[in-house]
Amino acid sequence: MTSETKKRLIIFTITVVVALLFLAPNISKETFKNGWISKPISLGLDLVGGVHLVYEVQASEAVKSRLQSIANSIKSELRKDKIAVLRSKVSDDFKLELSLVSDRQVEALKTKISENFKDLQFVDVKMDGERPRVLYSISELNAGKIEEEAVNQAIETLRNRVDQFGVAEPLIQRAGQSRIILQMPGVQDIESVKRVVGSVAKLEFRLLSTGAGSVPTLTLKDKEGAPVVVEDEVLMNGDAVSDARVQMLSGQVEVSLGLNSEGGKLFRQITGANVGRNLSIILDGVVHSSPRINEAIGGGRASITGGFTFEEARELAVVLRAGALPAPLKSLEERTVGPTLGAESIKKGIISILAGSIFISIFMLVYYKKSGAIAIITLFLNLFFMLALLSAFGATLTLPGLAGLALTIGMAVDANVLIFERIREEIRAGYTRDVAVNAGYSNALVAIVDANITTLLSGMLLYYFGTGSIKGFAVTLSIGVMTTLFCAAYVGRLLFDLLPLKTSGKEISI
Amino acid sequence: MTMKLFPENTNFDFIGKSKYAIALSIAISIMTVYLWVSKGDSKYGIDYKGGTEIVIKLSENTESQIVREALEAGGVKDATVQSFEAGSQEYSIKVSGSEDTTKNSILAALKAKFADKVSIERTDVVGPTIGEELRAKALIAIIFGLIGIMIYVSVRFEFAFAVGALGSLIHDVFVCTGIYLLAGREINASTLAATLAIVGYSVNDTIVIFDRVREEILKTKKFEIVPLINKCINITFSRTMITGLLTLFSALALLIYGGGSISDLSFYMVVGIITGGYSTIFIASPIVIAFDRWSRSREAARGAISARS
Numbered sequence: 001m002t003s004e005t006k007k008r009l010i011i012f013t014i015t016v017v018v019a020l021l022f023l024a025p026n027i028s029k030e031t032f033k034n035g036w037i038s039k040p041i042s043l044g045l046d047l048v049g050g051v052h053l054v055y056e057v058q059a060s061e062a063v064k065s066r067l068q069s070i071a072n073s074i075k076s077e078l079r080k081d082k083i084a085v086l087r088s089k090v091s092d093d094f095k096l097e098l099s100l101v102s103d104r105q106v107e108a109l110k111t112k113i114s115e116n117f118k119d120l121q122f123v124d125v126k127m128d129g130e131r132p133r134v135l136y137s138i139s140e141l142n143a144g145k146i147e148e149e150a151v152n153q154a155i156e157t158l159r160n161r162v163d164q165f166g167v168a169e170p171l172i173q174r175a176g177q178s179r180i181i182l183q184m185p186g187v188q189d190i191e192s193v194k195r196v197v198g199s200v201a202k203l204e205f206r207l208l209s210t211g212a213g214s215v216p217t218l219t220l221k222d223k224e225g226a227p228v229v230v231e232d233e234v235l236m237n238g239d240a241v242s243d244a245r246v247q248m249l250s251g252q253v254e255v256s257l258g259l260n261s262e263g264g265k266l267f268r269q270i271t272g273a274n275v276g277r278n279l280s281i282i283l284d285g286v287v288h289s290s291p292r293i294n295e296a297i298g299g300g301r302a303s304i305t306g307g308f309t310f311e312e313a314r315e316l317a318v319v320l321r322a323g324a325l326p327a328p329l330k331s332l333e334e335r336t337v338g339p340t341l342g343a344e345s346i347k348k349g350i351i352s353i354l355a356g357s358i359f360i361s362i363f364m365l366v367y368y369k370k371s372g373a374i375a376i377i378t379l380f381l382n383l384f385f386m387l388a389l390l391s392a393f394g395a396t397l398t399l400p401g402l403a404g405l406a407l408t409i410g411m412a413v414d415a416n417v418l419i420f421e422r423i424r425e426e427i428r429a430g431y432t433r434d435v436a437v438n439a440g441y442s443n444a445l446v447a448i449v450d451a452n453i454t455t456l457l458s459g460m461l462l463y464y465f466g467t468g469s470i471k472g473f474a475v476t477l478s479i480g481v482m483t484t485l486f487c488a489a490y491v492g493r494l495l496f497d498l499l500p501l502k503t504s505g506k507e508i509s510i
Numbered sequence: 511m512t513m514k515l516f517p518e519n520t521n522f523d524f525i526g527k528s529k530y531a532i533a534l535s536i537a538i539s540i541m542t543v544y545l546w547v548s549k550g551d552s553k554y555g556i557d558y559k560g561g562t563e564i565v566i567k568l569s570e571n572t573e574s575q576i577v578r579e580a581l582e583a584g585g586v587k588d589a590t591v592q593s594f595e596a597g598s599q600e601y602s603i604k605v606s607g608s609e610d611t612t613k614n615s616i617l618a619a620l621k622a623k624f625a626d627k628v629s630i631e632r633t634d635v636v637g638p639t640i641g642e643e644l645r646a647k648a649l650i651a652i653i654f655g656l657i658g659i660m661i662y663v664s665v666r667f668e669f670a671f672a673v674g675a676l677g678s679l680i681h682d683v684f685v686c687t688g689i690y691l692l693a694g695r696e697i698n699a700s701t702l703a704a705t706l707a708i709v710g711y712s713v714n715d716t717i718v719i720f721d722r723v724r725e726e727i728l729k730t731k732k733f734e735i736v737p738l739i740n741k742c743i744n745i746t747f748s749r750t751m752i753t754g755l756l757t758l759f760s761a762l763a764l765l766i767y768g769g770g771s772i773s774d775l776s777f778y779m780v781v782g783i784i785t786g787g788y789s790t791i792f793i794a795s796p797i798v799i800a801f802d803r804w805s806r807s808r809e810a811a812r813g814a815i816s817a818r819s
Contacts, residue, residue: 046771054640190633332637341565341631341771348769356763360756367513367752400703403764403772407779410760411711414753418718421749447721450666451714457658458710462703465651467644473703473775477710 005497012494015486019388026391038391042169044398046469047346049339050185051193055329057178062150062327063143064090070117071096072234074109077116083108086131087216094143095123096136103132110134150326151178158182160322161197179332190336192315200284200328201319203238205270205302206230208278208290220280220287223307228287230280235270236263237324244320246313247303253313254305257320264300272296283316349402356406357383360413368420370509374495375416378487382412385483386476393479398472408480411455415488418444423510433508437496445489456481516748524743524791525736525799531792535681542688553691555698555774558645560638561606562613565631565770568599568624577601577620584619586612595770600631602770648702655709656680663717670805671720674798675713678789682712685789686782695774704778711757712786715750716794722746735802739795747791754787 025032025040032038045052071088078085087099100109106125113120119142123135138146155174162170162184171183187193209217209229216232240263247256259267271279271293280290281304289305308316357379364372386405390397423440431439459478466474546553556563566577574591581589586605594600605612613635620628656679664672683705690701722742727733761783764776 330637331635332640333635335634336630336632338629338631340567340629345769345771348767349772352764352767355767356760359759359763363756363759367515369513399771400700400775403768403775406760406764406768407707407757410757411714413756414714417749417753417756421746421752425745443725447718450662450717450721454659454662454713454717455707455710457662458655458706461651461655461658462706465647465654466703467647467699470699470703473707477707 002497005494008490008494008497012491015385019385022388022392023384026387039394041387041390042394042396043342043346044396044401044469044472045183045185045335045342046337046399047342047397048185049188049337049342050183051187051190052333052335052337052468053182053190053193053197053331054175054333055180055182055198056332057151057154057180057326058328058330059147059150059178060092060094060143060327063094063138063146064092065327066146067094067096067138069234070120071098074098074113074117075233077112078109081108081112084214094138096120096138098134098136099128100132100134102130103127106132106134147178151180153326154329155180157323157325158197161319164318164322165193165196180329186339188336188338190334194331194334196315196318198329198331199319199325201238201316201322201324202284203241203320203324204234204282205236206232206234206280206282207274208280210277220282220285222287228280228290230282230287230290235279236266238320239263240266241320244317246310246317249305252305253308253310254303255308255313255317255320256301256303259300259302261300264298267300267302268296268298345399346402349399349406353383353402353406353409356409360409364413364416368416368510370499371420371423371496374492374499375413375420377495378416378492379409379413381491382480382483382487383409385486386479389479389483390476393475395475395479396472397476398469400469401472401476404473404476404480408476408484412480412484412487414451415444415448415484416492418448419488419492420510423508427508427510436508441489441493448488449485452481452485514748516751520744520747521741522744522747523740525740525796528792528796531788532796535685535789535793538688539681539684542684542691545688545691549691553697554641554645555696556604556606556634556636556641557698558641558648559606560636560641561604562616562636563605563632563634564603564613564616565594565633566601566603566620567629567631568601569627569629570624571599574601577603580623581616581619584615584622586616586619589616595773600770644699648699651702652683652705652709655706659709659713663713663720666717667720667724670798670801671723673801674794675716675720677797678716678794679709679712681789681793682708682782682785685785686778689781689785690774690778693777695777698774700772700775701778704775704782707779708782708786712782712789715754715787715790718749719743719746719790719795720798735799739799743791743795750787750790754783758783 022038025036025038029040067090068088071085071090075085075088083105084101085098086101089097091097098109100106103125110122113122113136119138120136121139123137126133126135151174155172158180159172162172162182165184165187167184167187169185171181173181175181182197184193206218207230209215209231211229217229218232220228220230222228240259241257242260242263243258245256245258247254274293275295276293278290278292281288281302283304291305304316360379361376364375366372368375383405386408419440422444423436426436426439427433456478459474459481463471463474463478551559574593578589578591581591581603588605590604592602592604594602603616605616613633617630656676659679660672660676663675686705686708687697687701691697719739719742722745723739726738726742730738758780761776761779765773765780768776
């Protein structure tokens with residue numbers, strides 16, 4: 001054995017050992033868990049079944065609702081100074097419009113805002129007859145910050161809600177500016193997921209309008225769609241809620257809310273100040289109930305009733321516990337894969353890989369004889385190294401990924417064919433075995449590297465531009481290029497050195 | 511005895527025959543353009559245009575016509591019902607439009623007709639905005655792929671080779687897409703994956719020949735480009751055919767055993783591996799030769815001009 005061969009053998013052995021270490025968690029999940037150098041290869045949603053959703057956070061809504069809540073604070077501040085804001089309106093281009101009774105109040109409003117609400121920029125005053133409309137806007141920078149915050153908060157809220165769902169290993173991932181990808185393996189009921197995950201759950205407490213006085217009002221609908229007139233001012237919102245549970249009370253399902261300490265105080269104050277009035281409980285703009293306030297309510301609990309089914313109440317409790325979304329979500333994409341389809345796909349993928357490998361093995365053995373056997377050994381080693389690298393990278397194996405494995409086997413053998421054809425040529429040219437093998441390898445290697453790098457380039461582009469399970473194809477294709485190069489250039493060469501491959505009377509069996 | 515599928519020391523005139531091949535390729539490319547334009551949006555799968563797709567499995571024998579009627583009875587119009595996989599009771603139902611109601615009314619119609627004999631294997635609802643974005647991304651990915659490979663080839667070889675590689679790759683994309691559309695398949699995310707894989711794969715063969723040409727040029731010093739390239743195609747012919755055949759085995763195995771979910775991907779790969787081999791021989795090299803002649807004549811012309819001035 002030459003020193004060159006020895007060196008190769010040592011490197012090869014080390015590689016195999018490292019690959020085995022990477023693969024270990026796939027063999028025994030229990031023994032090699034947290035802290036091990038690699039994780040078991042995870043299977044994509046298309047192989048295990050589950051739910052895949054892509055949402056867009058309508059972040060501009062968060063900016064608008066922030067402006068609306070600033071408007072509410074301005075109103076209550078001004079009320080202290082006995083200045084009434086008749087109307088506040090938020091437009092789609094993030095402008096806040098405040099209507100006052102007389103133009104003498106404009107200066108007071110402007111001072112108030114420049115003192116307390118620095119995010120707002122004065123735009124203009126317009127007159128509607130006697131009544132001035134003061135326009136403010138929010139800077140693009142601030143709007144951008146609010147949007148960014150909204151997306152982050154939406155992800156946080158989704159995570160909380162999904163946790164409530166009790167799914168093993170859900171995936172929640174931000175995609176681009178304002179999208180969220182949500183994957184829940186093993187879940188089938190996508191409608192239930194969408195209700196729990198996708199509802200905004202904006203909870204508001206407002207007084208039911210008595211119809212008297214000049215208090216600004218708002219017309220909402222109840223669950224049956226009948227109009228309900230409530231006061232404009234939001235007395236309390238979902239921030240006050242710390243806990244939500246389903247309760248059965250005299251045959252009726254209700255969601256009982258635990259309030260945090262601040263919320264409890266606020267609730268006692270609100271109920272105390274409005275004895276005799278009706279308090280409307282509004283969820284996502286729908287009035288659920290408007291119970292009469294009989295006395296100041298302490299103890300930090302409130303409840304929502306309103307003809308729920310038990311399932312509805314349970315889902316509502318989940319979303320209230322997890323908190324409201326800062327902005328509505330729009331569903332862009334939703335996919336479900338049934339568990340049987342996934343299992344079938346794995347089976348079919350493996351059969352394809354095996355069928356391809358067997359075809360190729362038979363061909364190589366018949367066509368290149370003992371050298372063909374070397375190709376077959378490298379082929380299976382290639383598969384082994386690919387799986388090890390998938391584990392090492394913590395990659396996810398998808399159905400297109402399995403297809404990538406199958407195709408890599410076909411492409412990997414290309415390297416062997418190149419080398420073998422080259423060796424045959426050298427032998428025809430009259431060279432001896434060792435010279436022919438050396439020349440075959442060194443001449444073919446350049447072409448092999450060139451040819452594989454282009455595939456790697458394609459694979460990387462596909463990884464970057466591809467979506468969903470298609471990324472898995474890019475992963476196996478790219479990993480396949482690396483292992484193919486190693487196997488062809490290194491392992492095949494080593495096997496040629498170790499195995500004499502002599503046939504009777506001939507120099508080499510190829 | 512060494513086994514051979516293809517005779518050694520052949521001297522077949524590939525370059526001379528390439529004009530027939532080029533004529534055939536142009537004809538197929540015209541067909542591709544025709545199919546692409548005439549099919550309009552209907553050539554796209556729901557990934558690329560938005561819509562609803564549901565794959566079902568029935569436990570009783572039925573036909574796609576019956577599934578279609580069941581859907582119509584349930585108020586679902588314009589649904590495309592196709593057998594998802596030959597020899598199985600799996601059907602794919604596609605409706606454009608991605609409202610929630612579309613999916614739910616399909617499911618309701620199926621339940622009404624087949625009750626518990628139907629199982630829902632997969633549902634996909636894709637909004638129209640995502641579809642358009644993905645299409646744009648796919649186009650960018652393919653263009654980047656082509657440019658990237660062209661840059662790589664021109665760095666490793668001469669620019670004329672890069673032009674040849676690019677020409678043969680564009681040819682492959684055109685021809686494969688045409689045959690793919692002719693087979694009635696839809697353009698979707700798998701098509702992008704397959705296209706990029708073919709672009710990466712097809713250039714392999716081409717590079718192997720170019721590599722050989724480079725080697726021969728270094729060896730011989732004085733040469734005629736046409737016979738030299740022809741000789742290199744002949745030398746590498748056996749290898750081109752064998753590796754094409756072996757990769758084809760893998761892709762065929764996928765097409766036969768891989769199931770409906772990846773049949774688009776495997777179909778495109780099968781076609782692409784065949785056209786990849788073909789374009790290496792008949793398209794890439796003639797382009798290199800033509801480009802070489804063109805740039806020589808331009809240099810000569812420039813030489814003449816500078817001589818005159």
